[in-house]
Amino acid sequence: MSINQSDYRSVIEELGNKIILVAVSKTNPVANIMELYDLGHRDFGENYVQELADKYAELPKDIRWHFIGHLQSNKVKYIAPFVELIQGVDSLKLLEEINKQGEKNARVISCLLQVHIALEETKFGLSEDELLTLITLINANQDKFKNVNVCGLMGMASFTDDVKKIRSEFKYLKSLFDKYSQLTTHNSQFTTHNSQPTTLSMGMSADYKIAIEEGSNMVRIGSLIFGERN
Numbered sequence: 678m679s680i681n682q683s684d685y686r687s688v689i690e691e692l693g694n695k696i697i698l699v700a701v702s703k704t705n706p707v708a709n710i711m712e713l714y715d716l717g718h719r720d721f722g723e724n725y726v727q728e729l730a731d732k733y734a735e736l737p738k739d740i741r742w743h744f745i746g747h748l749q750s751n752k753v754k755y756i757a758p759f760v761e762l763i764q765g766v767d768s769l770k771l772l773e774e775i776n777k778q779g780e781k782n783a784r785v786i787s788c789l790l791q792v793h794i795a796l797e798e799t800k801f802g803l804s805e806d807e808l809l810t811l812i813t814l815i816n817a818n819q820d821k822f823k824n825v826n827v828c829g830l831m832g833m834a835s836f837t838d839d840v841k842k843i844r845s846e847f848k849y850l851k852s853l854f855d856k857y858s859q860l861t862t863h864n865s866q867f868t869t870h871n872s873q874p875t876t877l878s879m880g881m882s883a884d885y886k887i888a889i890e891e892g893s894n895m896v897r898i899g900s901l902i903f904g905e906r907n
């Protein structure tokens with residue numbers, strides 16, 4: 678097994694230096710990750726805690742690991758010492774646990790809030806109301822959230838061939854990102870973390886081009902680079 682180096686290079690070229698590529702390495706052996714690492718890539722995404730912890734232990738320590746799956750509160754402790762960005766925060770309870778584990782590890786852990794934008798009911802994430810409530814709560818309780826840096830949003834579009842549908846879901850997420858920015862600008866006392874959102878993580882192998890057109894600045898791409906997963 679080997680990665681698609683030419684696809685990787687063309688994606689990198691396409692993204693330029695303003696859009697971050699998270700190479701989604703789930704189910705891939707460490708040899709494939711090392712192949713990409715040797716090309717200079719450092720941002721990798723995993724969606725199972727155990728798999729991530731195992732790969733972290735085995736691989737170079739300058740890899741930036743993104744957790745992109747559904748995270749259960751009782752498993753935060755396994756990734757808290759090293760994770761770069763937890764992309765799927767979808768509850769206050771989870772955010773509180775990440776903050777607690779951040780404190781234990783003397784770290785500020787960066788997080789994205791996950792929004793449910795797709796048709797499928799199985800996809801996790803906050804509704805618009807839940808999102809705005811949570812942001813307001815974080816803004817009002819900065820002293821409580823010293824060990825998390827909530828810095829943007831993540832979402833997954835519907836699994837469909839309907840490009841219009843996908844585009845409208847990404848547009849919707851971007852509009853929430855803009856609302857989030859406005860909500861937070863008014864609280865200008867926050868100059869350290871949990872302040873202005875910077876990261877809008879949307880787009881996967883099949884839909885990243887649309888996501889970029891709609892304002893994404895972080896894409897999570899797996900199969901296009903690593904080949905189809907079985």
Ligand SMILES: *Cc1c(COP(=O)(O)O)cnc(C)c1O
Pocket residue numbers: 701703724745746833880881882883897898899900901
């Ligand atoms: C698997 C996964 C991806 C990558 O999917 P591909 O279609 O292989 O690019 C991106 N984001 C999340 C949350 C995933 O679980």
